[in-house]
Amino acid sequence: MPSRKASKEKVIKAAIDLFNVQGYAGTSVRDIASKADANVALISYYFGSKQGLLEHLMTDFLEGFVESIERHIEHIDETGAGAVLLSAMWDVMAYQQRRHHLARFVHREITLDTILVRELMTTYLTKEKSLYKKIIKTGYEKGEFRHPPNDYWVLQFRGMLILPFLHPQYIREVYHLMPHEGHFLSRYYQEITRWLSPLFNGEIPRELKESPLG
Structure with a gap:
């Protein structure tokens, strides 16, 4: 099982990739979670929301x-x-x-x-x-x-x-x-x-x- 730090870094990388291609408004939390192979709840845990991210x-x-x-x-x-x-x-x-x-x-x-x-x-x-x-x-x-x-x-x-x-x-x-x-x-x-x-x-x-x- 990946460490919490590794999971957080995967979420960050996924968000940067998607925000660059789809824009912030065009990217959902589910999109980020899917690309990062992470649970949506993990994003809430680390950042609170997409705005927090x-x-x-x-x-x-x-x-x-x-x-x-x-x-x-x-x-x-x-x-x-x-x-x-x-x-x-x-x-x-x-x-x-x-x-x-x-x-x-x-x-x-x-x-x-x-x-x-x-x-x-x-x-x-x-x-x-x-x-x-x-x-x-x-x-x-x-x-x-x-x-x-x-x-x-x-x-x-x-x-x-x-x-x-x-x-x-x-x-x-x-x-x-x-x-x-x-x-x-x-x-x-x-x-x-x-x-x-x-x-x-x-x-x-x-x-x-x-x-x-x-």
Whole structure:
């Protein structure tokens, strides 16, 4: 008999798969239970309801998403704002790639106007914006960056980081690239680093231009 943890993970995986294909509204608790080979009561036990499962998926993803940025800021005085920005950029993309099915669903769901989405934006996405602005502000004040924080710049930067995971099918079908592969992440990191070059006062150090995967 599978462990409770294994059963819970199966339910989560089944829900992500079905929500991506059928949408949240088009997926029933019975659909999820059937795909997970689990009892409907198990979903109620772990999550309370389909809405509870949705909240768990989105909150869990966004907590890790924001933490991928936040943990680097602790070292901004030691490593500098430029290194923090690029390290956070890599971790945000790598985090989404590791959880690419969930990333696609959450980013799509965030486009809807619901009470849950409004709460998540206030809790997580407003914090994400403030973290990026803090990095740029610190870099500008210390002479690493050419300009102070700008909402449109942050919006563009964030858009580039989530685009491959929000629109993976578009990228695969139109550009014949595979966003879930490590090679894609390395190349994409280098391209965004080039886009960031005008922000820096002077050349970006060579070791920061290369992705952690080489």
